[in-house]
Amino acid sequence: MVFSMNENIIEKTKLFTSLPPEWPEELLPEIKNKVEKAAASCKVVIMDDDPTGTQTTRDLPVLTHWDQNSLEKELTGSCPAFFILTNSRSLIPDEACKLAMEIGVALKNAEKKTAIRTTVISRSDSTLRGHFPIEVDAMAQAMGKKDLPYLIIPFFLEGGRYTINDVHYVQEKESLVPASLTPFAKDKAFGFSHSNLKKWVEEKSNGSIGAKEVISVGIDDIRVGGPAKVRDILESVPEKSACIVNAVSYRDMEVVTSALLLLESEKSGKEFLYRTAASFVRTRTGLDNLYPLLDKNKLASSVPHGGLFIIGSYVEKTSSQLSHLLQNTNIKYVEVDVANLLNQQSRNIEIERAASKAYAFLKAGKDCAVFTSRDLVTGEDAEESLGIGRIVSDSLIDIVRSIKVQPRYLVAKGGITSSDVATMALGVKRAMVLGQALPGVPVWKLGDESRYPGMAYIIFPGNVGDETALTTIQKKLSMDKQDE
Incomplete structure (x- = not known):
């Protein structure tokens, strides 16, 4: 052929x-x-x-x-x-x-x-x-x-x-x-x-x-x-x-x-x-596909707090999924201004502001999406662009660290974002892959050494899923009757 x-x-x-x-x-x-x-x-x-x-x-x-x-x-x-x-x-x-x-x-x-x-x-x-x-x-x-x-x-x-x-x-x-x-x-x-x-x-x-x-x-x-x-x-x-x-x-x-x-x-x-x-x-590794997607009982804990989305990916698919989530659910949100993160004088203020708002929502039992402003900021070359990405990712880590309450569930959107949240914000050294929340969306069970032992951690790749994917997860896991 x-x-x-x-x-x-x-x-x-x-x-x-x-x-x-x-x-x-x-x-x-x-x-x-x-x-x-x-x-x-x-x-x-x-x-x-x-x-x-x-x-x-x-x-x-x-x-x-x-x-x-x-x-x-x-x-x-x-x-x-x-x-x-x-x-x-x-x-x-x-x-x-x-x-x-x-x-x-x-x-x-x-x-x-x-x-x-x-x-x-x-x-x-x-x-x-x-x-x-x-x-x-x-x-x-x-x-x-x-x-x-x-x-x-x-x-x-x-x-x-x-x-x-x-x-x-x-x-x-x-x-x-x-x-x-x-x-x-x-x-x-x-x-x-x-x-x-x-x-x-x-x-x-x-x-x-x-x-x-x-x-x-x-x-x-x-x-x-x-x-x-x-x-x-x-x-x-x-x-x-x-x-x-x-x-x-x-x-x-x-x-x-x-x-x-x-x-x-x-x-x-x-x-x-x-x-x-x-x-x-x-x-x-010899795995078959004869297993169902994980259900709500495996994905959400029993704590009375809201669920948390941390969204750092900038690919077009992520932005459209985020837009759909905000328009079609009652989720609360905190937009993190990247320009403020890149300014050394305003960085800590922006981190504290975002963490404080997210904490209040979660403590009140409300699901919350914390996301970076959607205008992608890049450098003159590859190294400078990676450096900017590092500052933004480090700031998201600081926000998660500063939220002093365990969310009912945690979704991190984007490969680098989800890695940094796992290792630096949650202290994960070893986890087990439980399965998938959606096709191509893995879920880890966090180890005993982590900040939240045994919690399910949903790792959502930036370029996976259709426009409704984040909305689907939120409605599946939300405690809000209007979202079920």
């Missing part, structure tokens, strides 16, 4: 119906069996650049600290996989690489101490945004694997992201928009010019890997050739190169995962440097 190389907006239904049917065999039970059998000698470790990578999993631990004892405990534990939350997307490149190197060294030492191998996945969706390839390279160097090829799998069903004919698409209503034509590609820190992933690899690697050198696993390879064909393609990928995976369904992911497990079981022990979205994580 041959598609045009042009990166044009395409009607989803028309394109999907032109694809060959999915691979007919159900592969997940075998994958799950292999993952569970291997767990005693090999663990899957997901390096997550923000907490939203947990959005397709359940019953797996998340570490926000990576001291030797914590890593050894997880490697020798019963779970086949665990997450390490790095929040590296909020860092400047040098800091992100330093962090990846630090974790890589600690993980390698833990491997030696426990005699348990790891398969490390660098999970960074954010629609192709993040420190690639430099943080992957830093981790690989620390673990003695710097010559391995990259395996790039950005398919993410829950977020409407598909790769077809090597072009990565973002679903907008009934259309598929090439990623380079979306606002994500204009990101000051992590922008890109190409939706074709071969060209994207060349762009992000600064030409060290040319587009013509990048190998790809096509939809036909997966759906017609099956695991054996994909295995052969993956086996042929040379060192210091890259391979991209086309996919539009979880069955496609199962075929690819089966092929990878075949390779791992062979004498050659073929390995890759993984850069993937959350859908691959779910399949690689």
Whole structure:
């Protein structure tokens, strides 16, 4: 099958119906069996650049600290996989690489101490945004694997992201928009010019890997050739190169995962440097989708206070969801003026004002949304923009810290926002993924060391859900009869 190389907006239904049917065999039970059998000698470790990578999993631990004892405990534990939350997307490149190197060294030492191998996945969706390839390279160097090829799998069903004919698409209503034509590609820190992933690899690697050198696993390879064909393609990928995976369904992911497990079981022990979205994580850890969304009893505590939304994401989808929430519920709100946060003289005053108002609403049993003013402020370059983002995020942390009452439930909107609230405002060192509040919206059970032990923490990615998503959660969890 041959598609045009042009990166044009395409009607989803028309394109999907032109694809060959999915691979007919159900592969997940075998994958799950292999993952569970291997767990005693090999663990899957997901390096997550923000907490939203947990959005397709359940019953797996998340570490926000990576001291030797914590890593050894997880490697020798019963779970086949665990997450390490790095929040590296909020860092400047040098800091992100330093962090990846630090974790890589600690993980390698833990491997030696426990005699348990790891398969490390660098999970960074954010629609192709993040420190690639430099943080992957830093981790690989620390673990003695710097010559391995990259395996790039950005398919993410829950977020409407598909790769077809090597072009990565973002679903907008009934259309598929090439990623380079979306606002994500204009990101000051992590922008890109190409939706074709071969060209994207060349762009992000600064030409060290040319587009013509990048190998790809096509939809036909997966759906017609099956695991054996994909295995052969993956086996042929040379060192210091890259391979991209086309996919539009979880069955496609199962075929690819089966092929990878075949390779791992062979004498050659073929390995890759993984850069993937959350859908691959779910399949690689052997999880099925046969579980319901979490209900109100699992998401809200019994305290008589209001629920709290902390909204820091600036993507267009978040702003439209926030607008819908404010217009269609009785929720109280506090808008935090970013201009005041960026002014050193007014920053503390703005933080105190916002925290005081939010506290009063929550204490009175009213749900409250605390959100940053919607005009995005950026710097002259990527580093300055990340610095501005750091100030805003630190201010949101201070606001949450200053609210001296436990909310009935807590929703943090945006990857960096939710990470910082978890680690810095709530003191989370280890949490368990309970499941999802909505498709692609993970929920953590906070550990005993945290500010609110056992509380459910809802992590809402900035670019997930339709316009009504925040409203749906608020009405589901509100104590206000008018909102139910």
